[in-house]
Amino acid sequence: MSRYYRYSDFLKDKYGAKTYKLPVNLDYTCPNRDGNLGTGGCHFCGADGAAFEDSGSKSVREQLLGLKDFIGQKYGAHRFIAYYQNFTNTYLPLEELKENIAPALEIEDIVEVALSTRPDCVSDRYLGEIKEMVERKDCELTVELGLQTANYHTLLSCNRGHTLAEFIDAVLTARKYDIEVGVHLILNLPGETLNDVIENAKIMSALNVNTVKLHNLYIEKNTTYARLYKKGEIEITAADEYVNRVVTFLAYLAPDIAIQRLVGRAPREKTLFMNWDYNKQEIENMIKEHLTQEDINQGDRCDYLGGKALHKFY
Ligand code: SF4
Numbered sequence: 515m516s517r518y519y520r521y522s523d524f525l526k527d528k529y530g531a532k533t534y535k536l537p538v539n540l541d542y543t544c545p546n547r548d549g550n551l552g553t554g555g556c557h558f559c560g561a562d563g564a565a566f567e568d569s570g571s572k573s574v575r576e577q578l579l580g581l582k583d584f585i586g587q588k589y590g591a592h593r594f595i596a597y598y599q600n601f602t603n604t605y606l607p608l609e610e611l612k613e614n615i616a617p618a619l620e621i622e623d624i625v626e627v628a629l630s631t632r633p634d635c636v637s638d639r640y641l642g643e644i645k646e647m648v649e650r651k652d653c654e655l656t657v658e659l660g661l662q663t664a665n666y667h668t669l670l671s672c673n674r675g676h677t678l679a680e681f682i683d684a685v686l687t688a689r690k691y692d693i694e695v696g697v698h699l700i701l702n703l704p705g706e707t708l709n710d711v712i713e714n715a716k717i718m719s720a721l722n723v724n725t726v727k728l729h730n731l732y733i734e735k736n737t738t739y740a741r742l743y744k745k746g747e748i749e750i751t752a753a754d755e756y757v758n759r760v761v762t763f764l765a766y767l768a769p770d771i772a773i774q775r776l777v778g779r780a781p782r783e784k785t786l787f788m789n790w791d792y793n794k795q796e797i798e799n800m801i802k803e804h805l806t807q808e809d810i811n812q813g814d815r816c817d818y819l820g821g822k823a824l825h826k827f828y
Pocket residue numbers: 543544545546547554555556559560563564600601602632660674
């Protein structure tokens with residue numbers, strides 16, 4: 515029995531069978547790189563735009579079919595999500611984005627289109643039109659928003675180019691169209707403490723997002739953080755501190771929010787620092803052991819919503 519709500523269980527509950535993501539890369543950019551909002555990008559983000567799979571020059575259809583065959587055979591899977599993962603997908607002109615989504619809707623067994631994007635690239639027009647297009651093919655639309663942290667000051671200092679307000683707006687906009695929201699968070703950005711982690715969990719719970727994807731900070735080469743790291747101007751929390759942060763986050767998070775990921779990773783050759791030289795599974799095991807040792811389940815400390823100060827009356 516898992517001590518947290520696993521994304522695999524969430525998908526099984528939703529689609530009635532094991533469901534797998536098929537990552538799709540579109541060769542595009544984001545407004546924090548092309549000069550619209552900024553040129554340097556977020557301090558942690560490298561040239562791949564927060565994804566590392568090399569799709570070569572394959573079309574969307576070729577990418578999806580190749581992965582579907584591979585994963586389908588490996589796991590006997592029959593349900594798939596077309597996951598547009600890199601850069602800022604809804605920053606594409608709407609018609610172009612729809613052209614890139616269309617091939618996914620023609621592939622059998624794809625039950626969902628998941629669009630990864632920035633909170634300031636979510637609008638009524640995009641969500642309304644894409645939702646309608648996807649639903650016509652009996653498919654579901656979800657969005658994954660990169661927030662990374664709810665801390666206003668950290669968002670400024672890591673050059674995100676948006677603050678918490680845009681994120682809240684994006685969640686509320688998605689909700690209008692009944693679109694589920696996933697959120698990406700980095701739990702150990704430089705300068706942040708356990709209080710930030712707790713506040714992140716509380717905000718996710720208060721907004722009742724559907725899934726979260728947790729990342730630890732690694733230092734990708736040729737990023738602003740890489741330059742600062744080499745000069746000794748940023749520090750990375752120890753592995754056991756990251757483990758403690760994840761466990762604390764889960765304790766404060768509402769129990770019905772599914773966890774897509776506990777640990778991030780990148781190819782070692784692209785990084786200056788990566789996961790304290792542990793592999794992903796080892797860190798996940800440390801988190802699970804810590805949950806067991808402390809007898810913590812997701813949501814154990816989620817007692818702050820619904821008028822906490824009034825709880826004594828009922
Ligand atoms: S993390 Fe996302 S928003 Fe930030 S620079 Fe990379 S692609 Fe752009």
